[in-house]
Amino acid sequence: MGRVGRPAGLLLLTVAVVGIAAWLVFFSPVLGVREIQVVGNAGLSAEQVRQTARVAGGVPLATVDVAQVRARIGAIPRVESVKVSRTWPDTLRVEIVEREPVATVPSAGRSALMDRHGVVVEVRDVAPPVLPVLRVSRPGPRDPATTAALGVIVALPGDLARRVAEVLAPSAETVSLRLKDGREVVWGGGDRPAEKAKILVTLLERRADSYDVSSPDVVIVK
Missing domain, CATH: 3.10.20.310 (membrane protein fhac)
Incomplete structure (x- = not known):
C-alpha cells in the first residue's frame, strides 16, 4: 500500500500546486x-x-x-x-x-493639424506658425492630392520645411510650394522627392522668383 500510495500522493500534491498557481495567476489579486x-x-x-x-x-x-x-x-x-x-x-x-502634425488645413475659421498620413490630430483656433498651410480640394487620408502634398512636406529637410508657407496641390501631379519670402516652387508629382529636395536647396541660393524642379533632370529658374 505504501508504494501505491506514494505516486497517488505525489499526483495530488502536483494537482494542488498547479491549482494554487493557476489561482494566483488568473484569479488572485496577488x-x-x-x-x-x-x-x-x-x-x-x-x-x-x-x-x-x-x-x-x-x-x-x-x-x-x-x-x-x-x-x-x-x-x-x-x-x-x-x-x-x-x-x-x-x-x-x-x-x-x-501622430506629429506636419501641416495645417483651414477648417470653418479654425486650423486642423494634419499628420503625414492625412489624419487630423487636433483642431486649433490659431495655426502654429511653423507648420505650412495645405491647400487641397478634398483634404483627407484617401485623397491622392493630399497624400502627394504631405509626401512633399515630409521629404523636405527641416530648415527648408520651416521656410514653406503654403503647399498647393490641385492634383497629385501638380504640387507647388510658396515660401515665406514669396518665392514659388513648382514641385510636380511625388516622384524622386529626395532628389528634388536636394536640388531645391542648392537652387534657392540663387535669387529668383520661381524654381521648377518637377523634372530634376531639367530644372528651370526664373
Whole structure:
C-alpha cells in the first residue's frame, strides 16, 4: 500500500500546486495590475491613456485583454500606433507613438493639424506658425492630392520645411510650394522627392522668383 500510495500522493500534491498557481495567476489579486506604465507620450497625458485603457487596479494581469486595450488606446486621434504588453508581476506597459502634425488645413475659421498620413490630430483656433498651410480640394487620408502634398512636406529637410508657407496641390501631379519670402516652387508629382529636395536647396541660393524642379533632370529658374 505504501508504494501505491506514494505516486497517488505525489499526483495530488502536483494537482494542488498547479491549482494554487493557476489561482494566483488568473484569479488572485496577488499578481493583479498595480501600475499602468505609459511611455512615448508627449502631447497626451499618461492619465488620459490610463483612463482610456479602462483596466481596473487589482485585476489579474494574466486576464487583461491586451488586444482590447490596444484598440481602445489606438482610437485616440493623437495616437499613430500603440503596443501593450505585460511586465510581471504587476505592470501593464503601454508604448505609444504619437501622430506629429506636419501641416495645417483651414477648417470653418479654425486650423486642423494634419499628420503625414492625412489624419487630423487636433483642431486649433490659431495655426502654429511653423507648420505650412495645405491647400487641397478634398483634404483627407484617401485623397491622392493630399497624400502627394504631405509626401512633399515630409521629404523636405527641416530648415527648408520651416521656410514653406503654403503647399498647393490641385492634383497629385501638380504640387507647388510658396515660401515665406514669396518665392514659388513648382514641385510636380511625388516622384524622386529626395532628389528634388536636394536640388531645391542648392537652387534657392540663387535669387529668383520661381524654381521648377518637377523634372530634376531639367530644372528651370526664373
